[in-house]
Amino acid sequence: MKSYIELKNVKKTYEIGNQKYNALDGIDLEINQGEFVVILGPSGAGKSTLLNLLGGLDKATSGSIKIGENDIAKYNDKELTRYRAHEVGFIFQFYNIMPTLTVEENINLIKDVTNTCKDSKEVLKSVGLLKHANKFPSELSGGEQQRVSIARAIMKNPKVLLCDEPTGALDSETGVEVLKLLREQSDEDTTVIIVTHNTMISEIADRIIKIKNGKVESNEINKHPKKIEEVKW
Amino acid sequence: MLYRKMWRDIKNNLSQFITIFLMIMIGIMAYSGIESYMDGMTNTAKKFYKENNLQDVNVLGLMTKDDLNQIKEMNHVKDAELKLSLTATTNKNKTLLLNVIETNNISKFYIMDGEEFQKNSSGVWLDNFYAEENNIKVGDTILVKYESMKLQEEVKGLINVPDHLYDVRDSSELYPDRKEFGFAYISSSEIPESYIKNMISKEKNIEEELIDQIIPNFNYKDYIPWNSIMVDIDQKKNRDGVKNKIEDEIKNAKAIINIEDTSSYVTYQGEIDEGKTYVGVFSGIFLFIAMLSVITTMSRLIRKERVQIGTLKALGFTNRRILFHYIGYGLWISLLATIIGLILGYFVIGKIFINLEMSFFEIPNGKPSMNNTSYFVSLIAILMVCFITYKTGKSILKENPAETLRTKIPKVNGKTLNITKKKIFKKLHFESIWNIRDILRNKMRTFMGVAGVVGCCMLIVCALGMLDSMNFFVKLQFETLYHFDYKLNLKENLNTEELKELYDKYGKNTSKSLGIEIKNKKGIRESNNIFVTDASNYVRFVNRKNEIIPKPKDNGVYITYKLAEKEGYKIGDKITWHIYGEDKYYESKIIGFNKDPQNQNITMTRNYLESLKIDYIPDSLYTNKNLENKKEIKNVETIQNIDNLKEGMEEMLSMMKTMLVLIIGIAILLGTIIIYNLGVLSYAEKEYQFATLKVLGFEDKQIKNIFTKQNNWIAIISIIIGLPLGYYLTDWLFKTAIEEHYDFGASITVRTYIIAAIGTFIVSYIVSKVLSRKIKNIDMVTSLKGNE
Numbered sequence A: 001m002k003s004y005i006e007l008k009n010v011k012k013t014y015e016i017g018n019q020k021y022n023a024l025d026g027i028d029l030e031i032n033q034g035e036f037v038v039i040l041g042p043s044g045a046g047k048s049t050l051l052n053l054l055g056g057l058d059k060a061t062s063g064s065i066k067i068g069e070n071d072i073a074k075y076n077d078k079e080l081t082r083y084r085a086h087e088v089g090f091i092f093q094f095y096n097i098m099p100t101l102t103v104e105e106n107i108n109l110i111k112d113v114t115n116t117c118k119d120s121k122e123v124l125k126s127v128g129l130l131k132h133a134n135k136f137p138s139e140l141s142g143g144e145q146q147r148v149s150i151a152r153a154i155m156k157n158p159k160v161l162l163c164d165e166p167t168g169a170l171d172s173e174t175g176v177e178v179l180k181l182l183r184e185q186s187d188e189d190t191t192v193i194i195v196t197h198n199t200m201i202s203e204i205a206d207r208i209i210k211i212k213n214g215k216v217e218s219n220e221i222n223k224h225p226k227k228i229e230e231v232k233w
Numbered sequence B: 001m002l003y004r005k006m007w008r009d010i011k012n013n014l015s016q017f018i019t020i021f022l023m024i025m026i027g028i029m030a031y032s033g034i035e036s037y038m039d040g041m042t043n044t045a046k047k048f049y050k051e052n053n054l055q056d057v058n059v060l061g062l063m064t065k066d067d068l069n070q071i072k073e074m075n076h077v078k079d080a081e082l083k084l085s086l087t088a089t090t091n092k093n094k095t096l097l098l099n100v101i102e103t104n105n106i107s108k109f110y111i112m113d114g115e116e117f118q119k120n121s122s123g124v125w126l127d128n129f130y131a132e133e134n135n136i137k138v139g140d141t142i143l144v145k146y147e148s149m150k151l152q153e154e155v156k157g158l159i160n161v162p163d164h165l166y167d168v169r170d171s172s173e174l175y176p177d178r179k180e181f182g183f184a185y186i187s188s189s190e191i192p193e194s195y196i197k198n199m200i201s202k203e204k205n206i207e208e209e210l211i212d213q214i215i216p217n218f219n220y221k222d223y224i225p226w227n228s229i230m231v232d233i234d235q236k237k238n239r240d241g242v243k244n245k246i247e248d249e250i251k252n253a254k255a256i257i258n259i260e261d262t263s264s265y266v267t268y269q270g271e272i273d274e275g276k277t278y279v280g281v282f283s284g285i286f287l288f289i290a291m292l293s294v295i296t297t298m299s300r301l302i303r304k305e306r307v308q309i310g311t312l313k314a315l316g317f318t319n320r321r322i323l324f325h326y327i328g329y330g331l332w333i334s335l336l337a338t339i340i341g342l343i344l345g346y347f348v349i350g351k352i353f354i355n356l357e358m359s360f361f362e363i364p365n366g367k368p369s370m371n372n373t374s375y376f377v378s379l380i381a382i383l384m385v386c387f388i389t390y391k392t393g394k395s396i397l398k399e400n401p402a403e404t405l406r407t408k409i410p411k412v413n414g415k416t417l418n419i420t421k422k423k424i425f426k427k428l429h430f431e432s433i434w435n436i437r438d439i440l441r442n443k444m445r446t447f448m449g450v451a452g453v454v455g456c457c458m459l460i461v462c463a464l465g466m467l468d469s470m471n472f473f474v475k476l477q478f479e480t481l482y483h484f485d486y487k488l489n490l491k492e493n494l495n496t497e498e499l500k501e502l503y504d505k506y507g508k509n510t511s512k513s514l515g516i517e518i519k520n521k522k523g524i525r526e527s528n529n530i531f532v533t534d535a536s537n538y539v540r541f542v543n544r545k546n547e548i549i550p551k552p553k554d555n556g557v558y559i560t561y562k563l564a565e566k567e568g569y570k571i572g573d574k575i576t577w578h579i580y581g582e583d584k585y586y587e588s589k590i591i592g593f594n595k596d597p598q599n600q601n602i603t604m605t606r607n608y609l610e611s612l613k614i615d616y617i618p619d620s621l622y623t624n625k626n627l628e629n630k631k632e633i634k635n636v637e638t639i640q641n642i643d644n645l646k647e648g649m650e651e652m653l654s655m656m657k658t659m660l661v662l663i664i665g666i667a668i669l670l671g672t673i674i675i676y677n678l679g680v681l682s683y684a685e686k687e688y689q690f691a692t693l694k695v696l697g698f699e700d701k702q703i704k705n706i707f708t709k710q711n712n713w714i715a716i717i718s719i720i721i722g723l724p725l726g727y728y729l730t731d732w733l734f735k736t737a738i739e740e741h742y743d744f745g746a747s748i749t750v751r752t753y754i755i756a757a758i759g760t761f762i763v764s765y766i767v768s769k770v771l772s773r774k775i776k777n778i779d780m781v782t783s784l785k786g787n788e
């Protein structure tokens, strides 16, 4: 089976003064469609950098990043914008939702960038926020805020869902709820990639990728992913 | 260490610090510049008046040597001098106000070139401006003619004189025409005996040759028809006493006029008084707007340092150290800005304005002068900036460090935004909702933005509106009221035959001006004048609405609105007056009001005057005959062309234009900086949200639209507020700032409103366009990392 995401010798180099620093130092990766992937690694390893490249937020210095048929490493700004609009959903540690828009408005935002949207009420229902639809983000708990950002991400029916420490700011109980939602997405054939420090999460993953010093240390398939309920947090 | 941090912070927020710097600098520059210009005007004149011993009182009438000696003897009189002023012409047909004097200790010449005045010296001392305009140098010879007298005089000196700062040929001219009209001084020894003899023979009807025989010991010098005495009084407080004494004892004295009531003095002082209002209004508004935005920017800058303040505190720095550190920001920047502002204000604004005035008023050594108010205002500005940094820093320090250090999602006060959840808003697109809420959340910033743009728009309306109003005034005066092509100023007391000759040639549309004193309702006497018209519709009158009053009636007098308001006269009231030099009082019924832009006085018809048994001998004649090639008309003092009168006005307008262009320039500059600054502030706050939108796949264009939308709204709202405010400001300026004898109001054309509206909008639009270019360069990764 041909993999859905394919990275070849991807490098990201930062220049600080005259010094060059490789945040990513030749990444090779393959990920299949619909997989639930967890990326692990010590702080500063390059996890976020990798995720940003996958999400089209940043450009690789060299190498190729194939998503489906297309090499997004070759995309120009306009194509990257379109890619972000139609194909990826992003979820951040600090939610990044618009503080002055209500929950529902935050989600409806997506209608401005793509027309393959789901129904907002349905999405809200699926993340359990229907009764909060008319509230402002600051009137919600942390977990609820993160669910808003998940709802916003899945609203556009993305092919890939990228999450940078989605549970980092949550207590374990709410963290579980969020993970459950994300897992459901991958079960519906969306590729879900999660960056985390929490090794427990890897127990429910289909694939576990370890990054160290800008390189892939290991890339393993988890033959027997556990159900979320089975994991002890 | 903290110092290094300060400079690094300043470097990192360079554009903000630069705008703070510029706003303070421009505000102070505008304020202190205009202030130093006004003070420069005052001090320049004060110095000139004092050093050149401006007369205190001018006694008018046919004066004699005896009168002079009598006045000199009076208590408190330091000195007095005789003077004869004649309206003479030159061989080039220019008009010269020829002054004949014996000595020059009062209203002394300021010699620009040439030699000092000597008693009994030959030669002429000439108006320096007039000489410049006509390219006359010391040593040249000019020919001066008055009636039968023809004087060929060498120019001995070019001079300024303290009672000739401003001279117009005729009160219907506002702007002095230096090429056509000037003043000159000669010694009384230059008056030829033949002229005096000729004069006496005409007056007494005796042959010139017989004068020596008829009048024993005839010395022509005793017969010089002096027409005024300049009096120098030791102290201001003694002036009324001296005046009363002269009135009682000197029979020849027809009128005793304070120097402060003469046109040169009044016009100069009026310029200062008007200017004083501009100081208060224009530069006050500048400074106010500038300080408003400096304060917002400064407090935002400090607020941005929240986390750092918390860190410093956590590291164990004392509150005092931290506060001093942040006050340093405000202190250094505002200190530097005010110093440069003061310097530029003096050398740029002050100099430019003073030089403009000095081309209008003939006064030497005009220079701006910095006064304490400017220093005081600068100090206040610095203190304000320091205070606001102190206040903001203090409020942050009150939080506990743990709280400060915790980054949190910006708090949204649901209550204030709840209205925007209502039905009608549901229909709006998210861009609009987002912007509305952003405005509601940042009321202060929005208010500042609106205030800045309103101020900018208002100043443009006002500056252009003043020009419009002046143009309107010129039209009213020279097309509606003055409905003739030429005005002939007739010689005094022409007899019936001489008049008839003129009537036959030029028609009989005439008028007469009477110097009078009004005794008002409280019994106080005030000098004024009556315009007696027999000019049918050559000179017309209008009501408040600028509609022509068809035909003035003969059963009473008309007075101007402003005079009526000042004295509380109503239609049907009686007004009490007497002619200068006569004792008989008249009571006239007020039958109507008229509006006169330049002169607050009484108007009556010839028929009414004659019904009071007063002789009507006209002093002006109006005609539409073409007199283009006429240089001289018998029995006519001067010929004035309406176009020349108008040109004079327009020249004054062009001077005003220069000033107004400067004001508009500063307004736009200030407006731009304020809009830009607030734009930067609001952009900085939203950058993180824009980055999020970008991640979500919004195109740059969409995001730019969201951003510019708000600025456009602010601009439009501000323009809607600014236009009418501009009108009221202009009207208020005209009503309060202008001298008492003017009656102007704002009369602003639609064009001005359109220019101001479009101009303001374009400024705002360009600024937000420039700012929105930043959106393209948002680095999603970095801006999302610093989640604040």
Ligand SMILES: Nc1ncnc2c1ncn2[C@@H]1O[C@H](COP(=O)(O)OP(=O)(O)OP(=O)(O)O)[C@@H](O)[C@H]1O
Pocket (backbone or CB within 6 Å): A014, A015, A016, A021, A022, A023, A041, A042, A043, A044, A045, A046, A047, A048, A049, A050, B782
């Ligand atoms: N804009 C930048 N300029 C220079 N170096 C950078 C920049 N962004 C990231 N780096 C460096 O790249 C490396 C990888 O950063 P990255 O954010 O990907 O780490 P990470 O694995 O996500 O770490 P963490 O778990 O702490 O979030 C780090 O060493 C970081 O210092």
Ligand SMILES: [Mg+2]
Pocket (backbone or CB within 6 Å): A047, A048, A049
């Ligand atoms: Mg990271």
